[in-house]
Amino acid sequence: MKTFFAIAAAMLSLGSAFAPAWAESPAELLKSIDDLRSIPDMRFEISVTSFEDGKQKDYNRMWGFIKASETEDSRILLYFVEPASVKGRKMLMDGNIVYLLFPRTRNPIRLSPLQVLLGEASNGDVARTDFSKDYDVASLADADLDGVSCHLFKLIAKDGKKDSTYHSISLWVEKSKERPVYAEFFASDGKLLKKAYYKDYGPAEGKDFPYTMDIYDGENPGKHTTLTYAKIGCLVVRDTVFSRDYLEAWTAEAPQ
Amino acid sequence: MKTRVSRSRPSEPTASRQAPAARIAYIASRLALGALLALVPASLASGLETEAALDVFPTAALGQVGGMSAQTETTRLLAQVATSHEQSLGDGLSLSGTFWADADSLPSGSPLETPTDKLRISSRLLELGLEWEALPGQLIVELGKKIIHPSSGFFKTPLNVLSRGSASGLIPSTGAAVSGWEEGWVGADLTYLTGNVTIANFFSPRMEWSDTADQELKYVSLQQNEFNDLLRLGLKIGSADLRLLALASSGGPGSEDPDLHLCLGAGADTNIGDSLTLRAECSVADSQDRLDVVDEKLLTSAQESVDWAPRALAGFTWTGPNELSVMAEYYYNGLGMIGSDYDRLIDYSVNRSSLPGAPGPDLLDQFGGFEAARHYCFARVSGQLETDLAPAIFGVLNLQDFSGMTGVNLAYTRDAWALAGSIVDYWGGKDTEAGLSQLLWSIDLQLSLFF
Numbered sequence: 001m002k003t004f005f006a007i008a009a010a011m012l013s014l015g016s017a018f019a020p021a022w023a024e025s026p027a028e029l030l031k032s033i034d035d036l037r038s039i040p041d042m043r044f045e046i047s048v049t050s051f052e053d054g055k056q057k058d059y060n061r062m063w064g065f066i067k068a069s070e071t072e073d074s075r076i077l078l079y080f081v082e083p084a085s086v087k088g089r090k091m092l093m094d095g096n097i098v099y100l101l102f103p104r105t106r107n108p109i110r111l112s113p114l115q116v117l118l119g120e121a122s123n124g125d126v127a128r129t130d131f132s133k134d135y136d137v138a139s140l141a142d143a144d145l146d147g148v149s150c151h152l153f154k155l156i157a158k159d160g161k162k163d164s165t166y167h168s169i170s171l172w173v174e175k176s177k178e179r180p181v182y183a184e185f186f187a188s189d190g191k192l193l194k195k196a197y198y199k200d201y202g203p204a205e206g207k208d209f210p211y212t213m214d215i216y217d218g219e220n221p222g223k224h225t226t227l228t229y230a231k232i233g234c235l236v237v238r239d240t241v242f243s244r245d246y247l248e249a250w251t252a253e254a255p256q
Numbered sequence: 257m258k259t260r261v262s263r264s265r266p267s268e269p270t271a272s273r274q275a276p277a278a279r280i281a282y283i284a285s286r287l288a289l290g291a292l293l294a295l296v297p298a299s300l301a302s303g304l305e306t307e308a309a310l311d312v313f314p315t316a317a318l319g320q321v322g323g324m325s326a327q328t329e330t331t332r333l334l335a336q337v338a339t340s341h342e343q344s345l346g347d348g349l350s351l352s353g354t355f356w357a358d359a360d361s362l363p364s365g366s367p368l369e370t371p372t373d374k375l376r377i378s379s380r381l382l383e384l385g386l387e388w389e390a391l392p393g394q395l396i397v398e399l400g401k402k403i404i405h406p407s408s409g410f411f412k413t414p415l416n417v418l419s420r421g422s423a424s425g426l427i428p429s430t431g432a433a434v435s436g437w438e439e440g441w442v443g444a445d446l447t448y449l450t451g452n453v454t455i456a457n458f459f460s461p462r463m464e465w466s467d468t469a470d471q472e473l474k475y476v477s478l479q480q481n482e483f484n485d486l487l488r489l490g491l492k493i494g495s496a497d498l499r500l501l502a503l504a505s506s507g508g509p510g511s512e513d514p515d516l517h518l519c520l521g522a523g524a525d526t527n528i529g530d531s532l533t534l535r536a537e538c539s540v541a542d543s544q545d546r547l548d549v550v551d552e553k554l555l556t557s558a559q560e561s562v563d564w565a566p567r568a569l570a571g572f573t574w575t576g577p578n579e580l581s582v583m584a585e586y587y588y589n590g591l592g593m594i595g596s597d598y599d600r601l602i603d604y605s606v607n608r609s610s611l612p613g614a615p616g617p618d619l620l621d622q623f624g625g626f627e628a629a630r631h632y633c634f635a636r637v638s639g640q641l642e643t644d645l646a647p648a649i650f651g652v653l654n655l656q657d658f659s660g661m662t663g664v665n666l667a668y669t670r671d672a673w674a675l676a677g678s679i680v681d682y683w684g685g686k687d688t689e690a691g692l693s694q695l696l697w698s699i700d701l702q703l704s705l706f707f
Contacts, residue, residue, distance in 0.1 A: 096530070112533050244497060
């Protein structure tokens with residue numbers, strides 16, 4: 001019943017907010033924004049650096065693949081390159097299921113999503129190339145962010161995604177370029193978990209891609225993590241590559 | 257942990273007891289270790305990955321001196337180095353391997369069994385294999401030496417039915433069942449991945465050689481005394497993983513045990529929400545040998561064969577805020593004793609420990625650490641004080657006599673090195689499994705270097 005009222009409320013708010021302003025629905029607008037930067041079979045090198053009160057606390061450099069799908073959860077393979085103490089670790093993120101294979105061990109360990117935090121970044125942050133798949137638009141409005149005219153989306157996790165890392169998201173999208181620039185991520189009790197800035201947009205496989213993502217802790221802004229993509233390419237691999245039993249066999253190579 | 261693991265690796269003669277040919281091999285092994293150590297700086301430039309670890313263990317044990325109990329303390333030094341590399345040879349073809357060596361001042365791990373030689377040197381080729389993706393991402397063929405560990409258990413691993421144990425004989429001071437370095441099996445592995453199903457089969461042949469040849473080959477590989485065929489089936493059902501396995505093994509014609517033996521296993525793990533993972537697994541072997549007490553007062557025993565004794569584990573890991581992690585596991589050991597049989601085993605061990613000269617075999621030792629009883633539980637709480645500093649406290653409880661072991665571990669990890677300290681204490685009455693352990697406490701200070 002609660003779900004019904006939530007959807008009904010969302011539909012009412014969308015109905016009142018959009019009819020005159022946009023030709024396409026809020027969901028379609030969000031989808032088109034996602035499409036501008038979504039690379040379905042992405043190969044990448046990424047570095048994740050964590051800071052606390054201005055001091056670097058942690059650093060990881062990884063190679064990986066993302067397999068995005070319209071209907072299924074995104075799947076990611078990661079190989080840890082740096083630092084030396086973690087080199088050789090392999091990780092598979094299959095939606096909410098995460099496996100980690102340590103060097104010289106032969107059985108991937110299943111981790112809970114909370115165990116996968118890389119600084120302030122969760123697997124969802126690394127994986128997310130789009131919002132429209134996991135979230136419904138609850139409302140859409142105009143907003144100004146540091147002098148930039150933006151769409152402000154209020155997103156709520158879809159019914160089947162209620163166990164997503166974030167229950168709801170406020171997303172600011174620069175109107176002129178249709179680029180996400182800032183987002184706030186909330187827990188189901190309304191608590192602000194994280195804030196993220198999307199920066200350094202550039203071309204990647206024909207898309208307009210944010211090469212840098214700065215994520216701040218919702219409670220302690222002194223804690224923040226920067227995700228930086230160094231290389232981005234496209235490589236189509238079999239679905240079976242994104243399986244627990246392939247982790248052991250995977251010979252990771254640096255993306256070209 | 258207990259020192260009973262010494263049974264799991266073959267004894268290796270120390271230099272002072274060796275024949276001339278063996279002496280040469282022994283010296284050669286030391287040169288090999290020196291060469292391996294020289295690989296450390298070389299690995300920086302060559303792409304080899306090297307990990308070196310130095311463990312210092314102050315340890316105390318209770319022994320018999322002139323019919324009186326006396327505490328003996330010693331410090332064990334263990335240096336290990338392992339060099340690994342994985343090389344792509346072309347499209348879908350790769351070669352990988354790990355070579356390991358150690359120098360150990362107290363291979364038995366017990367202050368009551370000090371060696372005559374200063375250091376025992378050993379080395380092994382832990383893994384070396386050629387991997388070919390015949391159908392990329394779908395059909396994988398591996399030839400060579402590899403480790404197969406299907407178990408998800410932390411404290412015990414019932415599904416690791418094909419395992420040699422720690423290469424150094426060292427039991428991790430973290431409470432984990434699996435150590436960092438273990439030797440694999442030479443064989444051929446075929447893996448087929450399709451959708452949510454994986455089918456794999458590993459065959460390893462019997463590989464034996466003469467004692468003379470073993471004087472040199474033992475620095476490269478242990479022998480394989482039987483044929484093994486391990487069939488594994490992996491299924492993903494919803495968010496759960498299910499694993500089934502069957503191991504058939506035989507010494508083959510002309511061996512000490514030519515009969516065919518079977519071991520079956522099943523395991524599953526899944527997530528609940530963002531913070532909880534659950535796991536359960538069980539294995540059962542058609543027959544396992546053990547020594548049973550005949551008379552606990554006369555200290556006599558007899559070998560028995562136990563059919564289809566299951567080993568099972570169920571556990572969870574819960575992750576909370578600030579990387580707090582709580583793990584608990586229950587372990588059912590079908591080969592262990594319970595009721596009056598367990599009481600007799602304990603009585604036998606109490607009587608044996610009170611007599612000088614230790615008449616009769618050590619029946620507790622045959623089981624290994626925390627394996628003599630039927631029911632155990634394990635718990636571990638760990639966290640992160642700083643990004644680099646991770647404390648953990650863990651404990652094992654024998655649910656039949658309420659003896660156990662408690663440990664504290666603190667690890668400080670930097671990019672290229674890590675420093676860890678552990679203290680392990682055994683506790684329980686004189687008529688309990690842990691109370692009968694000769695080990696009283698041990699400290700492990702470990703420095704690891706990554707290149």
